[in-house]
Amino acid sequence: MDGMIASAKKDVLVEIVKLAQKREMKGNQGGWKDFLKFYDKKFGSSLSDPAKRSADVLAAFLKTFSQKEDLKIFEKVLQCHSNRDAVLEFQKSSADTESPEQRLVRLTLENPQYPVDYSFPSHEEGWLITKRSKKSKVMQSTEMLAVDCEMALCDDGTEALIRVCAVDRNLKVKLDEFVKPSKAIVDYRTDITGITATDLDGVTCSLADVQRSLKKLLSHGKILVGHSLYNDLRALQIDHPRVIDTAYVFKYRDEPPNRRPSLSNLCKFVLGFELRKKGSPHNCLDDACAAMKLAIEKVEHDVDNVIPFVREKVQEEVQMAKLLVHRVPVVVSSEDLHKVISGEFTVEVKTNKKPRGDRYSAFAIFENQQAATEAFEKLDGILEKDTSGRPQKLVSFELDTGVSGSLCVCKMARHDSCKSNNASTKRPLQDEEPLGESKKSRTDHQGEELEKTNTTATSDQCETHLKEIERLKRELSQRDQEIANLKEIELLKRELSQRDQEIANLNKIVVALTRKQGL
Template identity: 45%
Template sequence: MEHILATAEKKVLVKLVKLVQKLRLEGRNVGWKEFLNVYDKQAGSSLSDPSRRSKDVLVAFLSTLEKKQDIKLLARVLKPNPYLAEDFKQESPDETAEQRLVRMTITDDEYLLDYLFPSNAEDWLVTGTGKKKSEAKKSTKIEMVAIDCEMVQCEDGSDAVVRVAAVDRDLKVILDEFVKPDQPVVDYRTDITGLTAEDVENATTVSVVDIQENLQMFLSEDTILVGQSLNHDMKVLKIDHPRVIDTSLVFKYKYPGSRKPRKLQRPSLNYLCKSILGYEVQKDGVPHNCVDDAAAAMKLVLAIVEKEVETSVPVTKEMLETAKSRLYLHRIPHNVPTEELIEVVSRESTPKIKFGKPSKKQGSGYYSAIVVFNSPAEANQAFENIDGDLGKDSAGLTQKQVFLKQSSSSGPRLYFHVRKMVEDDSAKEISATKRSYQEEKKASCKKQKREYDSEETREVDVNHCGEEKTEEKIEKLREDDLIQEIEELKQKLKAKDQMIDYLKKQLRKKKKTVSVK
């Protein structure tokens, strides 16, 4: 694997490191940033953007991944795929509108993570590879099939398909079947699916294998599979198809500011239908219908292909206000109680906390949470009051690294990250105005000093003496602030040094274990 990584292009390695970061994978018990702190003492994790690191550093980190499932993941990503080849990703003069939408889907930053299926498993069906459409059946239209599934929650926590629908380019229903889950169901999500246990028991049901066989008849190499958040449907159906158009990746929010929200969800199918098609496909209090949802996804694609509608949709004021009223907490250690989070994030109010599920992909006991405040002003004030290291996340958005209280002197200090859901442009404008004012004031002072120095007499009147004493006091206060800031930085550096020492010990233990074996 190390040889394969060494011969890979740097841009591929950059994507791999970013993928590893998103999945919270760790090589030899350390993640990307912890690795940088040990590997490069001078820059450390302060230069954590993979694209700004050398190829040797990227290869060195990826080579530390030793778990069998992690190595398989790297192999799947590095495996040549004609539909992910660079020439396919580039716009060409003879590119059709449909091909452009496929390219927009597979070049999206989220595609690699969403569509990384375990398609080498026995129960998975890989379609459309080498199966060309016969000359007799070819037409001027590129074939497209839209699918949508209704899902239930099983006893083991996984999702299972309970109904699946598919429509062709002409919106003709080519498949509408009930599916019998192969696991006990604990939640039929009736408010969403509109289905109960009795509905499924009384209906004629088929298996996932039957659905795979039925869909395989429609999916040649040239066929494009269409859907909203299509990866979820393909996952429950255990189908891997190379050419896809995901409307949740194709359509993007058009933000009024210069910075994008970090955690604002993708446009929903219902919102896209209202914005692009002029109708609601999912009304409040009414269960979904997978036939209608599949047809809606196809209509959205046809609106781009045939009517050349824009792929950007506006963000409503309500969306932005909601996002600005929240803070996103991530990489929270599993043993940190809610009370401690509230104490760190907000001391003056009691916001609501929405907890994210612990990610199975992380595998190291971390979870996330969203803190909901009453207003954007309250959220901004809470962020300003948080005591933490100010920095940027992987998308360049402002966040703070917050160290938690140590329960004992041994072991590294625990921490988590807090970031805004939306970068506030007005705050940047205020900051720029302050800088401009300070620069003007400094220039004015320099001018006055030059004028004063050029005078032949150096007499100082009483008022000027008073001003000098005031300036001395201000300078003294500034010195005190700087001294305090230096002491705080020393404490934070000490904590980071403790973390580095701890990681080094872990590495030494690992090496000893390997040598003994």
């Protein structure tokens, strides 16, 4: 592994270090910033951008890792680059014969985020790695298969596959299966997935069954198509080398590359139709067909890969009709949130690419901004502001089931008094798919960037409050114990006093008897 790192190009090392930062990985000298403080006495962590560090410094940091799991992740990033290089080399040697389908594969592989997003832990048990052949016939294959999945939230904060659909180039359905989850589900996210627990009654199809079916469908160099496809592949636990990701191929005009168009916007601007009605749940068969149509439109008509970014007032009003609910214990289902927050609303559960284990985030979506504001005002909790000036409350609760705890509720708009003071820090609401977002935790809405900006800050603040609450609970518990001990001491004192009195009485009796006998 050290040899591979030493021979890697700087841009590759930069991506690996950024991935290590993103996943909060630590070597024997800590994380990236800890390493810099130790390694560079002059600048330390003040110069922490990996791109501004030399290849030697980057390699030195990566060599501090020795755990097998960490090395496997780094090896996977290097493998992604190797896969990319193989495709690019093939393209150079046969540039005149590159098909439109192969070009889209190349565009996907050339995206700066590809090595990060597609660096799956495929070394782990249960993953399927399709054959990586470099034969000319396989590399020249133009057959395509589009896939889309629906996932539910598990009790450990991860996601489980509950439905998968795949269509061929002619939009013929090749696979449409409900999938029996291997973990306990706490939320089917029906508002988004359209799937309930009842839909899975009697389902016997497993993830392994789906993998076997897709292995057959993906043979002979077939290209896999999807929108933010890495999320689907992660749910499927499949590592496939030839992919077309429409979230990579298309982009917004005059917007940073990390702001990815939603599938709904691509259907609207590229294909000319609405993918789904406002408020309707996802349908993975429709989404798979939409991804294939986008690929075909690019292949057959070479449509512009840039679409306009339009911020509509109506869309912003929809965004303001939400409350961000975060640091929610996983034992609290989306239905339980209705017992904590008043009013009529639907719940859109969000999950992180890196699960937090016992917590998750969600949006409470109301009919309008006034309803969201009223629900927020009725909440009984500690009122504060996040770093962007948005009001939030730390709310303690106790459910009828006996479950108790705390969560944070944040408004998606500032108070009027905060607007002028914080205008420079506010990030615009975007209709997009930000980097690292979990695909099925969205409804093609604005505010994903806002949620990413605020969740960390608000979570840190709430984390501080939660720690303070835990500390106070421990103090109260200690005091209760001390009080109990004092009560026990008082009881013993009374018992001793009674016994002393009894002994004194007995002594009097003995003295009296002695006197009588002396007489």
